[in-house]
Amino acid sequence: MKPIEHLHPAAWQFAGGKSDPYVTTLAEWIEKPQDDALYDLCVLGVPLSKSSISFSGAHLHPMTFRKLWPNFTTYHWDLDLDFTMLRAADFGDVAMHVTDIATCHRNIEQTMQEVSTRFSQTFPITIGGDHSITAPLIKGRKAATGKRIGIIQFDAHLDVRDLDYGGPSNGTPIRNLVESGTVQGEDIVTIGIRNFANSRLYRNYAEAKGIHVISSKQVHTRGIDSVVTEAMKRLEPCDEVYVTFDIDALDQSFVPGVPAIGPQGLTPDQLFSSAVTLGAWSKVSAMDMVCVDPSVDFRDVSTRISLHLFLHFVSGLCQQKQL
Structure with missing residues (x-):
């Protein structure tokens, strides 16, 4: 593959080979990129956590995420589908x-712009890193497509902290995108907001900008399917939709390895169900997963959650392929 300026090979790579002829693992399925090959999806790692408000080792997440690939197969039992119908590259x-x-963010934006331009038929899935990376990723996507x-x-969290108070961080990506004119406030739906994790002033900002917010309690009361369906209807006027999963949306009992753990969060099943639904929606054009810190995790529990989120999302992409 012709080099992309700010991309380099992952810190953790697999030598190849097949241990069982009747099983395909993720390590066997996800290829090293080949010249002129056409891929249905690609994985991008963004090992950045210096921009986290609280201490975070989220820069270790992409490497830990890849290390787990030999432990999981490409077969989804409940849906009876295999990912080998898709071609994927790291x-x-x-x-x-x-x-x-600032240089890190420029590199992220330029990389996403080039990937989205050169590989316009390839679905990019980004493994963070802290949540600050979402703003440059979407800016890069916008520069490449010009779409709404x-x-x-x-x-x-709302992630609408004041940019003048500490600069771009993992608490600012949504405000960054709104104030830069990259995304309109009414084109944003935030799901999973928790009690005692935000402020009234930032709620006022989100409401003034037209951001639609659904709390974790509302998800538990209404059901995740209803909430995701509502989000999809609201964003139907958009040309494309970007999905970002901050793993701290989950309850602390499931993800000990996230910097901002807290109770009353979502469940893995709720997030996995959402991932399948959104992966199958043709309007979704890119996805990221952020804020997992392997340095404070236990037996990679939290990274295994993010990996399963990836697997469920790819299951949705496979359902699109079957249509």
């Missing part, structure tokens, strides 16, 4: 500057 990691967050982009955000 495009590697976006280069990060040692100290300069909607966002479905799963998160315990």
Whole structure:
């Protein structure tokens, strides 16, 4: 594959080979990119956590995520489908500057713009990193397509902190996108907001900008299918939809390895169900998963959750392929 300026091979790679002729693992399915090959989806790693408000080792997530690939197969039992109908490649990691967050964000934006331009038929799935990466990813997507982009955000937090108070961080991506004119407020749906994780002033900001917010309690009361269906209807006028999963939307009992753990969160089944539904929606054009810190995790429990989220989302992409 012709090099992309700010992409380099992943820190963790597999030598290949097949241990069981009747089983395909993720490590066997996800290829190293080949020249002129056509891929249905690609994986991008963004190992950035310096921009996290609280201490975070989320830069370790892409590497840990890849290390688990030999442990999972490409077969979804309940849906009776196998990912081998899709062709996937690991495009590697976006280069990060040692100290300069602004340079890191420029590299992310330029990489997503080039990937979206050169591989317009390939679905990019990004493994973060902290949530600050979502703003440059969507900016890069916007620069490549020029389309009206909607966002479905799963998160315990609004992520609309004031950019003048601390600069771009994992608490600012949504505000960054709105104030830069990249995305309209009414084209954003945030699902999973928790009590005691936000402020009234930031709620006022979100409501003033037209951001539609659904709390975790509302999800538990109404059911996740109803909530996701509502989000899809609201964003139907958009040309394409970007989905971002902050893993801290889940309850702390499921994900000990996220920086902002808290009770009253969503369940893995709710997030997995959403991932299948949104992966199968043709309007969705890109996805990311952020805010897993393997350095404080237990037996990679939280990374295994994010990997299963990836697997369920790809299951949705396979359902599109079958139509």
